[in-house]
Amino acid sequence: WNYSVATDVVGRIIEVVSGESLDTFFAKRIFAPLQMHDTGFFVPEEKHGRLAALYQPDPATRLAKRLDTMGKAATRAPNFLGGGGGLVSTAHDYHRFMMMLANGGELDGARLVSPRTLRMMTSNHLPGNADISQFGRPIDLENAYDGFGFGLGFSVVVDAAAAKVHGSVGDFGWGGAASTTFWIDPTDGVAAAFYTQLLPSSTWPIRPYFRNLVYQAIVD
Numbered sequence: 001w002n003y004s005v006a007t008d009v010v011g012r013i014i015e016v017v018s019g020e021s022l023d024t025f026f027a028k029r030i031f032a033p034l035q036m037h038d039t040g041f042f043v044p045e046e047k048h049g050r051l052a053a054l055y056q057p058d059p060a061t062r063l064a065k066r067l068d069t070m071g072k073a074a075t076r077a078p079n080f081l082g083g084g085g086g087l088v089s090t091a092h093d094y095h096r097f098m099m100m101l102a103n104g105g106e107l108d109g110a111r112l113v114s115p116r117t118l119r120m121m122t123s124n125h126l127p128g129n130a131d132i133s134q135f136g137r138p139i140d141l142e143n144a145y146d147g148f149g150f151g152l153g154f155s156v157v158v159d160a161a162a163a164k165v166h167g168s169v170g171d172f173g174w175g176g177a178a179s180t181t182f183w184i185d186p187t188d189g190v191a192a193a194f195y196t197q198l199l200p201s202s203t204w205p206i207r208p209y210f211r212n213l214v215y216q217a218i219v220d
Contacts, residue, residue: 001126001135001150011083022081033110034100036093042077043088051075051088054178054197067199091195094182102184102191122172124149124156131158165208166215181207190214 011022018025023041031039043051051074055064074088096107105113113121126132132145132155147163148155154172157163173183179201182193194210201207 001130001132005084007084007153008082011081014083015081022083026087030097030112031093033112034093034096034107036089036096039087039089039093041081041086041088043074045075048075050090052195052197054199056199057203064198091193094193094195098182098184098191098193102186102189121152122154122156122170123151124158125152126150129158131162165211167211175201175207177201179203179206181210183211188215188218190218 014025015022020028027040030036038047038050054067056067057063058065078086080086100107100110100112101118104115105111105118126135126149129149132148132150145155147157147159147161149158150156151172153174155174157167157169157171160167160169167183168185168187170187171183171185173181175181177199179196179198180194182191184191192210192214194206196206198204198206
């Protein structure tokens, strides 16, 4: 397992098969049905004031300094519409996307994917049911991914003990470079997300801390 351009290739296949640009396809088939009104490949001018700042630790001062490089890119239409990255969204919009996944592919009467397809997407597709750590240790990540396999776009917990985090076998989710994270636990009925903008994601062990706090708050 490794990062690749696989999902970008899928994005281009979607454009060829549908005859539509990827932004148009996403808007019609995903964002409109889920009422994700603040999601797209760039932030329009009238919404620039709502764009969150990105931060990075400054070794000289031990404080976080503002890093606007990616923010500037997010305010203009990209030359390339990537299937594997590039969308800008809000906590509210992504929550609706998560709820669609947690509900088996449907939200408020809009079905985007069948339960069977979603089960396939959230199953481990690594050979021999291996976990990600067997293919190497990720750089700049606070999680080595022991006990986590990989499905079609998600990490998947295959061994909760090896993963050393609260949760269940079958949990799926992923994180972003700026310390964002989400996961869905179908067994316990949990869907959680944490949004911050701090590079790199190994700056602070936010993800395991957040998981522990969420599960500690659950009372059966």
